[in-house]
Amino acid sequence: MSQPAIDESSLLSADHVRAILEWIQQESAGAAFPCLASLAGTALSPGEAASVRVHDVTLPDGEFGEVLVRAGEGRRVPVSPDLVGVLRRWIDGADLKAGDLLFPGERDGPITSSEYMRAWRQARQAVLSPDEVQAGLGEQVSSLRDSCLDRWLKAGVPAWGVAEWAGVSASWIALRYPHRFRLEDVEIDWDHLEEIMGLPDFPER
Numbered sequence: 001m002s003q004p005a006i007d008e009s010s011l012l013s014a015d016h017v018r019a020i021l022e023w024i025q026q027e028s029a030g031a032a033f034p035c036l037a038s039l040a041g042t043a044l045s046p047g048e049a050a051s052v053r054v055h056d057v058t059l060p061d062g063e064f065g066e067v068l069v070r071a072g073e074g075r076r077v078p079v080s081p082d083l084v085g086v087l088r089r090w091i092d093g094a095d096l097k098a099g100d101l102l103f104p105g106e107r108d109g110p111i112t113s114s115e116y117m118r119a120w121r122q123a124r125q126a127v128l129s130p131d132e133v134q135a136g137l138g139e140q141v142s143s144l145r146d147s148c149l150d151r152w153l154k155a156g157v158p159a160w161g162v163a164e165w166a167g168v169s170a171s172w173i174a175l176r177y178p179h180r181f182r183l184e185d186v187e188i189d190w191d192h193l194e195e196i197m198g199l200p201d202f203p204e205r
Contacts, residue, residue, distance in 0.1 A: 008179040012138045012147040016128070020138070023123040031103040031111045032119040034090040038103075039141065041083040042067055043148040043166050046141055050110035054091060055098040059084045069167065077165045117141065149173070153180040 012020075017040050025033045038049055048069050056068040057079065065079040065087075079087070087102070096102070103111040120141050128137060137143075145166075152162045153173070159181075163170040174181055 004176075005178050006146055006150075006176055008150075010137065011150050012143050014147075014151060016138065017144065017147055019127045020120075020123045023127050024119045027122065027126075028119040030106055030115065031090075031094075032116045034086055035103040035111055035116055036120065036141070036144065037083060037086050038067075039144040040148055041080055042077045043145045043152070044069060044077065045145060046113060046116070047071075049103060050101075052102045053098075054096050054100050054102050057087060057102065059088050059091075061085075061088070072167060075164065075167050146176075150177055150180065153177055 021033065021037050021040060024036060035046075035049055038044060038052075039046065042049075044052075044067070048071050051071065052067060052069070056070065057065060058067075059065040059079065061084070062081055063084070064081060065084045066076045067079055069075050069077060090096075091102075094104075096104075101110050105111040105115060124138050125133060132138075149162055149166055152165070153159065157165075159173045160170045163173045166173070
């Protein structure tokens with residue numbers, strides 16, 4: 001699962017993500033908006049999101065919930081209160097039952113890449129500046145996953161925790177987001193470091 005390091009300047013900002021999702025919410029129909037909002041908030045891959053069923057999500061009102069990803073060894077990923085609200089409204093509005101796919105497609109079966117990519121491309125063109133579009137910012141839907149993982153790291157979630165939520169290794173996280181592990185950005189308590197690294201008092205000779 002090797003991937004090159006990602007440049008910080010190529011990441012969608014929180015404002016970019018919010019504006020794109022707002023456009024999709026207003027201009028698209030079906031499961032595209034809740035699906036893409038989930039990618040942005042849980043760092044699931046599109047394939048993982050497409051297989052989630054309603055009974056795989058726990059959505060307490062006004063609190064953090066979680067989504068169970070059954071792929072691979074399985075993992076549980078936190079769902080922010082805002083996203084909990086989005087999904088609760090979507091489930092109620094679409095009259096989904098516990099065993100139903102959380103993001104059903106326009107035809108029978110899970111949402112397809114053509115459905116959410118259509119909404120994504122339109123929103124990207126509408127929201128981003130021409131220079132940003134030309135530079136390839138957010139060209140792939142996977143940009144939502146990268147942005148989410150980066151924001152978790154920025155918020156202070158330990159690399160091993162981000163790795164567990166993402167279903168990758170901590171070393172993969174460190175190699176993918178090196179800008180979050182620069183020593184010059186770390187505040188070191190030198191007095192505490194001196195204390196814990198202190199040696200016993202040795203008699204002078």
